[in-house]
Amino acid sequence: MPFAPTNILMNKKTLHFPAGFFWGSATSAHQVEGGNVNDWSEWEKGNSERLAREAKNYWQDWQKAKFPEMFNPRNYISGKACDHYNRYEEDFELAKSLNHNAHRFSIEWSRIEPEEGKFNEKEIGHYRDVIKSLREKNLEPFITLWHWTNPLWLAKIGGPENKKFAYYFGRYAKFVAEQLGDSVNFWITVNEPTSVIANSYARGIWPPQRKSFLSALKVYKNLAAAHNSAFDAIHTISKANVGFANLLTFYEPYDKNSILDKAALKVAEYFGNKKFLNLTKNKNDFLAAQYYFHHRIKFPFKNKNENKALTDMGWEIYPRGIYHILKELKKFNLPIYITENGLADAEDSRREKFIKEHLYWVHKAIREGADVRGYFYWSLLDNFEWDKGFWPRFGLVEIDYETLERKIRPSARAYAEICGNNYIKM
Numbered sequence: 001m002p003f004a005p006t007n008i009l010m011n012k013k014t015l016h017f018p019a020g021f022f023w024g025s026a027t028s029a030h031q032v033e034g035g036n037v038n039d040w041s042e043w044e045k046g047n048s049e050r051l052a053r054e055a056k057n058y059w060q061d062w063q064k065a066k067f068p069e070m071f072n073p074r075n076y077i078s079g080k081a082c083d084h085y086n087r088y089e090e091d092f093e094l095a096k097s098l099n100h101n102a103h104r105f106s107i108e109w110s111r112i113e114p115e116e117g118k119f120n121e122k123e124i125g126h127y128r129d130v131i132k133s134l135r136e137k138n139l140e141p142f143i144t145l146w147h148w149t150n151p152l153w154l155a156k157i158g159g160p161e162n163k164k165f166a167y168y169f170g171r172y173a174k175f176v177a178e179q180l181g182d183s184v185n186f187w188i189t190v191n192e193p194t195s196v197i198a199n200s201y202a203r204g205i206w207p208p209q210r211k212s213f214l215s216a217l218k219v220y221k222n223l224a225a226a227h228n229s230a231f232d233a234i235h236t237i238s239k240a241n242v243g244f245a246n247l248l249t250f251y252e253p254y255d256k257n258s259i260l261d262k263a264a265l266k267v268a269e270y271f272g273n274k275k276f277l278n279l280t281k282n283k284n285d286f287l288a289a290q291y292y293f294h295h296r297i298k299f300p301f302k303n304k305n306e307n308k309a310l311t312d313m314g315w316e317i318y319p320r321g322i323y324h325i326l327k328e329l330k331k332f333n334l335p336i337y338i339t340e341n342g343l344a345d346a347e348d349s350r351r352e353k354f355i356k357e358h359l360y361w362v363h364k365a366i367r368e369g370a371d372v373r374g375y376f377y378w379s380l381l382d383n384f385e386w387d388k389g390f391w392p393r394f395g396l397v398e399i400d401y402e403t404l405e406r407k408i409r410p411s412a413r414a415y416a417e418i419c420g421n422n423y424i425k426m
Contacts, residue, residue: 188244337372
């Protein structure tokens with residue numbers, strides 16, 4: 001049933017969202033499950049000492065003083081993570097208690113297909129139980145099939161740089177959809193492909209650390225083909241909705257009168273926001289937008305943000321940017337879900353304000369015709385933040401990594417009030 005923005009009520013204090021709006025949070029398998037064996041887990045073992053050393057030169061003094069754990073190599077080993085693989089029932093009960101009505105998680109490909117062409121029925125059974133648990137708690141599952149990690153057999157032949165990646169991914173997607181599709185209405189094929197393209201193949205800082213412009217272009221093509229293959233495979237099995245999770249940055253020219261700044265912006269915007277959408281044209285049932293960054297571009301490609309407010313990771317907090325992103329997506333005439341938006345905030349001093357201010361701008365975009373149907377905060381739990389390790393704290397729920405105790409943060413309760421009421425008070 002289509003959502004009707006005309007039904008949104010508004011006064012000076014209360015901003016109501018459309019009926020049936022999805023409220024939730026997100027996780028990814030490698031970041032929370034623990035016990036994974038994939039290309040990332042192997043890379044961590046060989047790079048943890050280096051990452052701990054390089055932290056001394058990479059981060060600012062205030063970050064180094066606040067998070068000394070960044071100098072410990074153990075910080076960069078995912079290990080047991082949050083043990084969500086065994087404790088998902090407990091974690092979903094927390095989400096339910098916080099009035100969430102949806103949850104986004106990912107299936108770990110290396111569990112499902114640990115050897116090429118050999119699928120693990122036990123692990124499919126595990127994810128079937130995960131979905132059942134969500135359904136029992138009235139949490140709509142949004143399932144991601146690829147959140148950056150690859151089975152070891154696939155990594156050894158080049159991962160997404162291999163021209164057969166789309167074939168392998170389509171086969172995997174088809175198998176999972178055949179096994180789980182009866183219980184799933186929303187599939188997200190690949191998560192933030194441009195993050196992998198940029199960090200693994202352009203900057204060369206994530207596995208496989210292959211710094212090559214040609215490789216980056218090849219992976220662009222292969223990941224888009226993988227999405228298209230999975231889209232077709234899933235639709236041969238079910239009428240579920242299929243999309244991909246797109247990291248979208250709000251770009252502005254540093255000098256609005258500078259031709260060079262505006263030209264640099266166009267290039268950044270094309271490769272960052274538009275190219276993958278172009279390569280997957282007509283292969284999306286919805287748009288999944290993920291917003292973290294605002295960049296004021298100065299030629300050639302320097303970021304000159306004002307940085308009036310920062311997260312623990314030094315990322316600028318710029319809520320208005322999500323409004324511009326959503327307005328740009330409106331032209332595609334597709335439903336939009338915000339599948340990630342969040343910040344690292346160990347003290348929990350900025351998270352409530354962050355959520356409310358972003359939702360204010362989301363609401364404004366909806367009022368102006370953007371068909372936004374859900375918001376997923378990143379993340380439900382503190383988790384393993386890839387090459388940064390465990391010190392960045394994104395969770396609504398705090399994790400003690402020694403005891404694995406879960407503790408609901410005050411901001412999570414403020415968000416729970418929004419989820420339960422379907423409105424925000426400003």
